[in-house]
Amino acid sequence: MRTVSVIKADVGSNAGHLRPTPELVAAVEDVLADEGAFLDDYFVFTVGDDVDIVMSHTRGEDDDEVHRLAWDAFEAGTEVAKEQGLYGAGQDLLEDAFAGNVRGLGPGVCELTFEEREAEPFLVFGADKTEPGAFNQPLYTAFADPRYTTGLLLKDTIHEGFTFQVMDLEHTDDGERRIQLDVPEDGWDLTALLMEPHRFGIEKIYSRATGAEVAAVSTQKLRNVAGEYVGKDDPVALVRTQADFPSPGEVLQPYATPPFVAGAMRGSHHGVFYPIESGAGEIPSYFDGPPLVKAIGMVLNDGEFSEPVYPFDASFWDSVREDAATRFREFRERQGAFGPGTVETSELEYGGWTDIMASLEDRWTVASEQSPSATDD
Numbered sequence: 362m363r364t365v366s367v368i369k370a371d372v373g374s375n376a377g378h379l380r381p382t383p384e385l386v387a388a389v390e391d392v393l394a395d396e397g398a399f400l401d402d403y404f405v406f407t408v409g410d411d412v413d414i415v416m417s418h419t420r421g422e423d424d425d426e427v428h429r430l431a432w433d434a435f436e437a438g439t440e441v442a443k444e445q446g447l448y449g450a451g452q453d454l455l456e457d458a459f460a461g462n463v464r465g466l467g468p469g470v471c472e473l474t475f476e477e478r479e480a481e482p483f484l485v486f487g488a489d490k491t492e493p494g495a496f497n498q499p500l501y502t503a504f505a506d507p508r509y510t511t512g513l514l515l516k517d518t519i520h521e522g523f524t525f526q527v528m529d530l531e532h533t534d535d536g537e538r539r540i541q542l543d544v545p546e547d548g549w550d551l552t553a554l555l556m557e558p559h560r561f562g563i564e565k566i567y568s569r570a571t572g573a574e575v576a577a578v579s580t581q582k583l584r585n586v587a588g589e590y591v592g593k594d595d596p597v598a599l600v601r602t603q604a605d606f607p608s609p610g611e612v613l614q615p616y617a618t619p620p621f622v623a624g625a626m627r628g629s630h631h632g633v634f635y636p637i638e639s640g641a642g643e644i645p646s647y648f649d650g651p652p653l654v655k656a657i658g659m660v661l662n663d664g665e666f667s668e669p670v671y672p673f674d675a676s677f678w679d680s681v682r683e684d685a686a687t688r689f690r691e692f693r694e695r696q697g698a699f700g701p702g703t704v705e706t707s708e709l710e711y712g713g714w715t716d717i718m719a720s721l722e723d724r725w726t727v728a729s730e731q732s733p734s735a736t737d738d
């Protein structure tokens with residue numbers, strides 16, 4: 362069986378939380394080149410301030426050596442970040458030492474295991490300045506909504522539907538909770554869960570026709586790991602495409618009407634999930650946002666990755682970006698801090714607001730304590 366693992370971390374970046382330097386990325390790649398002989402292939406990319414490592418191997422999921430390799434690579438990146446004085450050096454490496462698996466140590470991870478098809482096309486998504494639940498709506502649309510994925514109506518194996526494995530993201534410390542729901546039968550219940558993206562995130566999607574794993578999303582919430590704010594989760598996702606699965610176009614289509622997701626500035630606002638052009642378009646430069654999503658398409662060929670294709674570089678997406686930027690600015694500048702401009706107070710990633718509330722506690726007056734003259738006025 363083939364496993365593709367994506368492991369990501371923010372270990373420091375140039376000019377604030379914007380982008381790692383080429384030297385930092387090279388240090389990560391050097392470790393993979395030196396110590397990754399047991400991999401069949403690897404590929405490193407960045408999105409915003411995150412470094413994402415994609416690895417192809419036959420060691421299965423949660424493999425000690427694969428996870429250790431990624432950890433070592435991020436430690437090497439951290440060294441460079443420190444040498445160069447980059448911001449947030451080693452930010453997502455929350456423990457001093459590797460302990461068998463990167464889950465729970467800070468980095469985000471998603472993995473898919475499957476029998477490699479004769480041709481094995483897939484998409485990797487990397488996001489910055491947002492949370493795992495940001496993928497809820499696009500994946501739901503691609504795998505469960507026949508108004509968009511007409512393959513659900515036109516192709517027998519896709520018509521059999523999919524099983525969504527959803528994780529309760531607030532129960533990662535005291536025992537993880539998962540549920541499996543089948544579409545179409547459980548579609549409304551699935552929608553009910555996914556409408557709460559801070560709490561419930563898609564972890565895996567399986568084909569009901571073949572039982573195969575089709576999609577995976579990293580579901581680690583840094584806040585649950587660290588117990589305090591250390592950065593937004595900035596999730597990654599993998600989606601196998603074509604034949605018995607939705608086509609790349611069906612998987613990408615939902616990003617043309619991008620939802621508002623939690624993230625952007627201080628991980629505490631709502632912003633448009635913005636499909637980026639590779640290169641200069643990857644920098645979160647307006648209000649530490651918008652929340653960015655990068656898509657990379659490849660095929661596996663006996664375990665090796667092809668040259669990457671960047672679908673959002675196509676000129677079609679220019680008008681999507683223009684529209685998304687307008688909507689984000691309009692919303693952000695109209696709304697400011699008020700109402701849905703920020704996330705609900707329980708989801709704020711910084712503690713400042715809670716401190717203000719505590720500091721005001723003694724200054725409230727209640728009607729029964731007010732003097733008669735004050736109430737007479």
Ligand code: F6R
Pocket residue numbers: 377378490491592593625626627628649
């Ligand atoms: C969001 C993010 C940034 C920072 C912001 C302030 O995930 O990383 O928006 O929260 O730039 O950063 P600090 O508090 O490090 O100055």
Ligand code: MG
Pocket residue numbers: 371378410449592593
């Ligand atoms: Mg960051």
Ligand code: MG
Pocket residue numbers: 371409410411489490593595
């Ligand atoms: Mg980031």
